[in-house]
Amino acid sequence: MESDSSEQVWIDFKTAQQLPLSAMPPPPSSLTTSLLPHNWQEKCDHRKQAQLDSIPSEWILKPLPKEQLNVMAIPRQCGLLSQLELEITETVDIATLLENLRLGLWSSVQVTTAFYKRAVIAQQLTNCLTEIFVERALARAKEVDDHLARTGTVLGPLHGLPISLKDQFSMEGLETIMGYAKWIGRVATSDCVLVQLLYECGAVPFVRTNVPQTLMHGETHNHVFGRTLNPYNTSFTPGGSSGGEGALLAMKGSPLGVGTDISGSLRIPSAFCGLYTLRPSYARLPYYGAVNALEGQESINSVLGPMANSMSGVKIFTKAILGTEPWRRDPLVLRKPWSESEYQLEYHGGGGRLCFAIMWDNGVVKPHPPLHRAMRTVKRALEAAGHQVIDWENHRHLEIYKNAETIFAADGGHDYLAECEGAEPLIQTMQLSEHVTDLEVPKSSIPILEEPLVKKLVGRPHHRSAWEASLDFGNYTKKNANLGNPTWITGKQPLCGQQLDDLSMQLFALPSHIQRFRMALTRIDSFYTTLCSALDLTCSVFPVNSVDPTLDDIQPPHEFYNHEDEHIYGIYEADKFPGCPVGLQLIGRVQEEEAVIRMTEIVAEILKASFMGMSDS
Amino acid sequence: MESDSSEQVWIDFKTAQQLPLSAMPPPPSSLTTSLLPHNWQEKCDHRKQAQLDSIPSEWILKPLPKEQLNVMAIPRQCGLLSQLELEITETVDIATLLENLRLGLWSSVQVTTAFYKRAVIAQQLTNCLTEIFVERALARAKEVDDHLARTGTVLGPLHGLPISLKDQFSMEGLETIMGYAKWIGRVATSDCVLVQLLYECGAVPFVRTNVPQTLMHGETHNHVFGRTLNPYNTSFTPGGSSGGEGALLAMKGSPLGVGTDISGSLRIPSAFCGLYTLRPSYARLPYYGAVNALEGQESINSVLGPMANSMSGVKIFTKAILGTEPWRRDPLVLRKPWSESEYQLEYHGGGGRLCFAIMWDNGVVKPHPPLHRAMRTVKRALEAAGHQVIDWENHRHLEIYKNAETIFAADGGHDYLAECEGAEPLIQTMQLSEHVTDLEVPKSSIPILEEPLVKKLVGRPHHRSAWEASLDFGNYTKKNANLGNPTWITGKQPLCGQQLDDLSMQLFALPSHIQRFRMALTRIDSFYTTLCSALDLTCSVFPVNSVDPTLDDIQPPHEFYNHEDEHIYGIYEADKFPGCPVGLQLIGRVQEEEAVIRMTEIVAEILKASFMGMSDS
Incomplete structure (x- = not known):
């Protein structure tokens, strides 16, 4: 029938694809929704x-x-x-x-x-x-x-x-x-x-x-x-x-x-x-x-x-x-x-010869081997197509991330709790993680802020300015010397002389494949994605390739940045992820949607052409 | 010498132009800056x-x-x-x-x-x-x-x-x-x-x-x-x-x-x-x-x-x-x-025949007689120049104003106190007014918010949407019927048919002349100006004329909206203000700077021409 x-x-x-609810540890009492009706699941x-x-x-x-x-x-x-x-x-x-x-x-x-x-x-x-x-x-x-x-x-x-x-x-x-x-x-x-x-x-x-x-x-x-x-x-x-x-x-x-x-x-x-x-x-x-x-x-x-x-x-x-x-x-x-002219990259020299910067590692969590290979692949393809690719070192990632987490937690979880109250349990992975590390920031605690939220937001324009200035780093001394303390500019000097407009594109590692059920690893990817949200940078994601156990071997342990980094390192096992897509993030400036779309098209076209003509290793 | x-x-x-500090009443203890150095004034x-x-x-x-x-x-x-x-x-x-x-x-x-x-x-x-x-x-x-x-x-x-x-x-x-x-x-x-x-x-x-x-x-x-x-x-x-x-x-x-x-x-x-x-x-x-x-x-x-x-x-x-x-x-x-085309009023039919709406009274504080005369003057001049002027009734003014005041007070006055602390007294007129009325909202109280600020901000997009919809009111039913409850649309139907773009300009009364020393009357003007800040509407101010005791007689008392309105009514005495400038506010939409500049030029040119040809009564 x-x-x-x-x-x-x-x-x-x-049932089969989902752990039974009874297997969940009980939530902290402050997060339990009271008076849950007996038939909520029904x-x-x-x-x-x-x-x-x-x-x-x-x-x-x-x-x-x-x-x-x-x-x-x-x-x-x-x-x-x-x-x-x-x-x-x-x-x-x-x-x-x-x-x-x-x-x-x-x-x-x-x-x-x-x-x-x-x-x-x-x-x-x-x-x-x-x-x-x-x-x-x-x-x-x-x-x-x-x-x-x-x-x-x-x-x-x-x-x-x-x-x-x-x-x-x-x-x-x-x-x-x-x-x-x-x-x-x-x-x-x-x-x-x-x-x-x-x-x-x-x-x-x-x-x-x-x-x-x-x-x-x-x-x-x-x-x-x-x-x-x-x-x-x-x-x-x-x-x-x-x-x-x-x-x-x-x-x-x-x-x-x-x-x-x-x-x-x-x-x-x-x-x-x-x-x-x-x-x-x-x-x-x-x-x-x-x-x-x-x-x-x-x-x-x-x-x-x-x-x-x-x-x-x-x-x-x-x-x-x-x-x-x-x-x-x-x-x-x-x-x-x-703006058709922004799409035609009028602020980027028309797009004929662009200069991209790659951030290989944000200094908080090291990307897994397939992501590193994807970045290498993109670098090689872009260079072969006549564009420039420079290294880009991170700065202030953790500070900006923590600031963003504070903002998201500003209501002390009231929003979620109010919606669950009397209707269903708050889902475990949204609650305070048992896996507390040195990166932990307050998430769902009641009551709320001990000091005004606004005080925590004071630095935000400076984050944005500092970051944007860093996108211009060839131009930094000339134009932005007085926007902040330049010591956090750790990137190498650009190789492409004065074509500064093209410097505004970055590639970042997004560890796309390590997320698994019930591991509450959102933080991992958030380290890379929250940056653009906090700074309101326009960005895209594009697929590059997929995990290949023969090419993406486990690397020897590096000096871990923190417990989170160590934990994430331990998750990777090449043979668990074969065929999983790997994507990267392309970052432009605020309200640069047209240019980011065009640049991503350019990158995608180059990748497509390069996969036809060269090996992917 | x-x-x-x-x-x-x-x-x-x-000294002569300023009341001596000793004449000030002592501030509430929570607002006193401690450890004031004896030589601060020096x-x-x-x-x-x-x-x-x-x-x-x-x-x-x-x-x-x-x-x-x-x-x-x-x-x-x-x-x-x-x-x-x-x-x-x-x-x-x-x-x-x-x-x-x-x-x-x-x-x-x-x-x-x-x-x-x-x-x-x-x-x-x-x-x-x-x-x-x-x-x-x-x-x-x-x-x-x-x-x-x-x-x-x-x-x-x-x-x-x-x-x-x-x-x-x-x-x-x-x-x-x-x-x-x-x-x-x-x-x-x-x-x-x-x-x-x-x-x-x-x-x-x-x-x-x-x-x-x-x-x-x-x-x-x-x-x-x-x-x-x-x-x-x-x-x-x-x-x-x-x-x-x-x-x-x-x-x-x-x-x-x-x-x-x-x-x-x-x-x-x-x-x-x-x-x-x-x-x-x-x-x-x-x-x-x-x-x-x-x-x-x-x-x-x-x-x-x-x-x-x-x-x-x-x-x-x-x-x-x-x-x-x-x-x-x-x-x-x-x-x-x-945008030169926005300056040329591409969204307003080129500017040849505009339709303005005047808000004679925001329903919170009634403008004084010279402002009312200024609005009449502008209306007559615009109509004589072939533009249309319709009446515009207020809505939600007080609600939006109170929301804004809550936002400004969100840090409980910490910002001010921190800057004055150990250096100088907080100036009295910035403190809680003794003149507490039904319009009073919390200003400088410590500690801060009992509930999350964010909860108070939830309505803000709706305020903005509702207001913007109201600017389109001829078009309201057709386009914005589902953006909110239409009952707050209290303005008359426009007289100018379907030329809806021109409806986005408003004239508001800004009681420009009643402010006097030490009366802490900021709230009066703020009632009219805070609106645009809270909704982020582009606006201009332009001068119209000046107070003339022979034309700007005290009006009989109206039915007061609140204590504040009654108090402000009582302040006006025509012969106190002769020659003081009177200006009005012209309000456009968000990020409509070019159009607001052009419209204000048009209004200013018309006023200039009309003052040459007609009496100002």
Whole structure:
């Protein structure tokens, strides 16, 4: 029987892939939510069942492959997708997809159906979705098709394109649960601004994707929808907090997704899942009307950004949304239109000969061998293409990181506790880690700050200034001598003379593959990603290669920077991670979205060309 | 003897114009600075004497007119300025001044000398200055002149122009005292970014101007340099906190000044002194390296802006600074170049037929009769010029104001107390007012917040959204129906159909003339100015006319909104204020600096033309 078999699968999925709650150590008493109703888990299970019921029965995988760790090939193998549906969903160049939609070669109903089927396959393998609303999305797709048929014109620059959305982007008439049991049944009475603008652009929002409880975590797990898995290895996490998007996009269950990022939540899952993303500076893209965590914390802000299998998706989304003049709809958005000349790298000498700086190690946590190899690969490819690559040494990483952690903890955990109170337990990995090290900063303690938060923020403009000055380091003495104490400039002098504009791009190591369930290692990646959030630097993530045990041997122990570094060193075992994607972060300046997109395109093109012509060692 | 006579004048100024400290009621014990050194006042007097000594003796007024309340005519009458110097200093059109400098008709040394003399005259009459450095400024002027002579080209868009700076903009080798006794002797080791950029533009920073202790006040008084007076009536304040600039510019002792504004500090003195100003949105202009109060408070930010006797000065300054790409020097500055098309009102139909909305009354404090007349005057003039003017009713003023006050008080006064501690008393008018009303919000209480500040900030995006939506109110139902509850839209429907872009300009009443010494009435004006700070709306102030007892009769009492309103009503007596300038505020949207400048020019041109052709009643 169909329903029995599918029910069994889901139950299997929720228990086998997840440690039983009873195995959790009890949380510290201050963090226990009082008066937990006896049926809280039942309520979550009920909602999860409703999700399952929303899947058309003919899209259910039978049997569900349970032993396979890498599930990436299953969409091709399972037989649920037609040849055309495979062709559509594997068109990672969004410009091509849109062109085919515009020309009517593919209808939006066809494209949306293809991605929806593949999304539902991905869901069964990785548990990446929250809201599933097939009929509604197909009705929208039909509306878009009808418009084209009737008028001969597209609705907008995203005409007919299905777009997946992290479970924060409210849509009228749908729940926005955002990982909280208490939010079950909260039906949005309006679309958030992003969704309004996506409709205006002709897009078809078609699924929403899973998040961690509280959003403030680099994994993706909550009591309502369960845990999302990494399709490259289902015993690994896809990262978080935009982990539902990460798993879905990796499986090509969506051509383009939108996630958010307050300290790495776009970048971690993009790196872990082999995707491209853009973390724009704050307020470049419209967040208004979306639900969020830590509202009222205004010092380090969450931003939204696109995630995709190609830079084409990243660029097209960003340009389309800016083209709607989003500041007219969201008062917090910068009045700054897309700049074609910035995209053409007018501030970077046109892009013909760029100078990149690589930070091999941030001095807090040493990247694992595959990341080091990825950086070497990129360096060699860039140099072969005529660009310059210089070394870049870290500075103030730990200080900036601790400052950011203080800001995130400024409400003493009230935000999370209030949402869990009387509804569900606060998930363990969000609580104070038992693994307390010298890097530990206060996280979820009540009551709050002993001294005013503002005092802790005094240094922030100086961090930003110092960092930005450091990006200019060839120019440092000339222009920025009086912006701060220059002793922290430890990078070598640039080799590229006075072409200072090109110095603003950095490559950083993002240890994308070491995250595993229940290890609470968010801090590891956060060390590399929080930097850009704290300084509001525009940055991207791009995939480079994947872990290869024959090339990525364990290195002899270095002199550990701290306990955290030692701990992370110990985690790496080359043969645990074969095939896991490795991504790097490319960092520009504040509000340099156009230039960062273009530079990432350049890097991606060079990498693609170099992989065709040279060995990867 | 020259020195004796000048010393006597200064002593007279410091005592007669200022209530003796002994007359102050004792501050609440929590605000008393402990261990005040017995010689604190001596230390201040000593610094004040050093300032006096920095004035060339031949520029000292003899005798100093002491009985005159309106001292505006004295620069012309005193005989210290040559005919050319009068011509130079009364050239309020900055484009003309710069053209004459560029053509070499006037050298920068001539121009700087002329303004310096007049600044020193203003200083003796209003006590508007802090740092006086004649030789240094003239050496810079000579450098600029030499460059032109040598190369035939100007150094930059502000070539040769003397510019006055509020006592926050640090200059290498000079003290930046910012109204604190403790800061005496703090010599800056570098120029702040603004000063660096002014040099790059060819300008001649030539004086710094007085501020209130703590900066957080709409008057201008501190223990080091004393109290600044309004040259239109020296028994009145010029406003604050950029009050030194206000008095100096009103007396034409500077062609262009730079002040700052966190809740009205550019706008209050500009209105009280008959000047133009621009309060840009946060981070449009470079603040980095300037000293400030409340550092680390990141929710409502201080901004810097130009003040001048003409809009020409406001525009030229803004365009020149943006032309230096200030984001390269100050990482907090938006990467947003000057937009000529926004200046040409591309988003406002080109500016041919605009639609303005006037808020006659914010529902918290009713403007005094001269302000109401100014609004009527503007309405008539705009309509006569073919523009539309509609009524605009207030909403949420008090709620937004209280939220802002909470943010300003978030550190419990620690910032002020730390700077005064062991050095001087905290000035009384910055302390909790004895005049507690239903509008009172916590100000300087220790310890700090009982609940997290962030919780109080949650509503801020909604305030901004709601307000921005309200600017669009013709369009409200169509576009913004789901951004909030529409019931607060109380304005009438626009008369101008679908030309919605033009609706974004508002005129607000700024009660510019009721401020008097020691009345602690900052709240009055703040009710009107804090709004734009809290919502980060770009706005300008422009002068309209002046108080005329024959036209500005006391009105019968209205139904008072609150005690504050009743109190303020009682202050007005038409015959106390004759000749005091009356200014209004023009409000645009976030980061709409170019458009606000152009609209203010349009309004100013229309007012100028209308005053030539019609009676002012």
